[in-house]
Amino acid sequence: MPHMPIVILMAVYNGARHMQAQLDSIAAQDHQDWSLIVGDDGSDDDSRKIVDAFAASQPGGRVRRIDGPRAGATANFLHLVDAAPEGCALAFCDQDDVWLRDKLARAASALASHGAGAAHYSARTIIAGPDLKPLGPSPRFTRPFGLRNALVQACTAGNTSVFSPSAAAILRAGAGAARRADVVSHDWWAYQLIAASGGSILKDDQPVLLYRQHGGNEMGRNDTWRAKVKRLGMLFDGDFGRWMRANVNALQGADDLLTPEARDITAHLQSLLAASGPKAAAGFAQLGLYRHEAAGTAALYLAAAAGRLRQRG
Structure with a gap:
């Protein structure tokens, strides 16, 4: 398994109902070279308590909770990109999914095999109900991924996306412009920026997580x-x-x-x-x-x- 420190960026708002399952799935990853930054966007449920308890169960400094900008999920993710340390890969993480054990390992292997260049990895998901009962895989896209697609379609699932250290540096450099432009979707913006900067878009056809559907998803399923x-x-x-x-x-x-x-x-x-x-x-x-x-x-x-x-x- 390649040595690749991955910083997981998890945007949270009132996620107490489902968050523990997501955190447990992160702890169970085959690839253990990870750390987690949680941006809490002003939750008034038990989200912060759950995160703090999880942090206490992990080695010191591995999990950090910060305050989000309280301006929605996209602004929260951009804030997390700014807060991430340099020199590490970055992984976007939703609060209500459940990762399969090999999610980070597959991403690390794909990024490592690509070398030191900027690369954006994403994969398919298993769409699931509120109880995590699988409903079916997300669509498989067969056309090339690149800027001419990215400009008109958001199709690199943010909850699966992992960025090489070089790609993470590009995201960090471009986050301010994204914030000023008030982009609607952090994952769509990331796909566009990495493609526009000449980075590689790596698509994995293997599902890597259970994408929970519960009525409060930012976007939701796209397979029906x-x-x-x-x-x-x-x-x-x-x-x-x-x-x-x-x-x-x-x-x-x-x-x-x-x-x-x-x-x-x-x-x-x-x-x-x-x-x-x-x-x-x-x-x-x-x-x-x-x-x-x-x-x-x-x-x-x-x-x-x-x-x-x-x-x-």
Whole structure:
């Protein structure tokens, strides 16, 4: 098993109901070279007591609890990126999942085999009910992962994501721009930034955790027809264009981290998001932007052509 210190970043808000199972699964990891920083975002349940008791059960200094910015999950994760020590890999962690024993080991092995470069590892999940009864695996994506996908689809599951030390340094350098741009999703932003900086996106088709569904998930499952239709509908409701503009602003706010090609792509995309519908759709095609599902790509282009991604007002 490769030697790779991994700092786990866990954003918490009123997670007492499910958190102990997640913490126990972290303690049971095959890869034991980990530490944990918990950002508590002002919980008024027993979350802090549970974290502190877990910290007391571990070697001194292995688990640390800090106060979050109280501005939502994405801001909490960005705050945790800032708080993480340098020189370590970083792993995002949700408060209500349960990790399989080999989750960190698989990530460490994939990142180690990739060398010292910037790399973002993510994997599939097992979607589960509130009682953790498995419902089925998350979708398997077959198209390439990269910037032209990342700009229009969040598909590297944040709860599985682990970043090499070099990628972690890029996230730390870009977090301020993401915060100023008010990005909506930390994992989508991370996928975009690592891809735009020339890093490698490593996708593991093996599920590595139980993704608990309980009605309070930030995003929730995406494997049913109802969930897919709902997500495609988001392309037309105006919010998706706003999210894309925020993401582009975050990338351009950290343009010193980007490759020259990524700078050109983001600048072009920014202009397209202010263009008329037909021009925007044609520009999307020229840039080669795509979602993993053919229906998703078609819906994206239709939304662009209909002017639903254009800034209003």
